[in-house]
Amino acid sequence: MLNPASPPQTVHMIPAAFMVASFLTASVHAVALLRGCRDHYHRAGFAIPFVLGAVAAPFQIPAGDWAARFLADYRPAKLAAIEGVYRTGSHIPLTVGGVAGKNGLEYDLEYGLEVPDGLSLPRHPCSSSPCSPAPTSPPSTCARTWPARGTRSWPGPSPGGRSSPVSTSGAVALAGTAVPHADAPELFHGLTHRALPLVVLSAVSGVAGLGLLATRRYLAARAAAAPAVAAILWSWGVAQYPAMLVGSLTVARSASQPAVLSACLIARACGALLLVPALWLLYATFQRAETPWNSHRQPR
Structure with missing residues (x-):
């Protein structure tokens, strides 16, 4: 994530x-x-x-x-696939609409409205087209080399530059606490009293995640992000329990009938039987398979 x-x-x-x-x-x-x-x-x-x-x-x-x-x-090849570009070249147009079809011996995007040079604007540093095959270029001159599997080092900007959007989001979230103080005093009171341990857990996990992100420890940062989000959601529920909507609806009154709850649980269990193996297969495929765009990765 x-x-x-x-x-x-x-x-x-x-x-x-x-x-x-x-x-x-x-x-x-x-x-x-x-x-x-x-x-x-x-x-x-x-x-x-x-x-x-x-x-x-x-x-x-x-x-x-x-x-x-x-x-x-x-990922120039991914951008080319998203935009329906089948051939590497320069001055690639941006096609609005269109239908993928076969033009003679080659595939192409037909019947679309083309914006000249539209896809060549966000060009690769060493290419005039976003769909040029970067992995075939020398890694030292053009292509950015992605890390070998199992490593935690990523290319790109410095950790401080990458974590600045997260820091900004944290500052905005902190400033947002003034809203419940003014508009929802019952919720604010619950957050600062009964649910305060959960709020503290969320804040500590968020700060820890920023520190781990800045030090490029991405696996640990993912583990810290989960309690940061989960704790703040639980703190909202604990702060105004037993009310779901303060003054109008309680948790007990908002619950569905037992038959509906049972049907939802059964449907989710059936969906999980299909979704979880599919996600695991997708994850395992992209972690293990050597494809043309990652064949230039460093060996383990």
């Missing part, structure tokens, strides 16, 4: 999550407005999430550019 791709992927996915949730919520109230329900509830239900989604949308432009440049730098 904590690797060089974490910062661009995190920055890219958080605005995306806000956009999807906001526009989906706004669409429900938009349908009601079109059907004539123009009361204050539906107007506010449309306006608030729509504005939030619209504000988050511009941030996707630099975030997406960062993610594309990361792929062009570290």
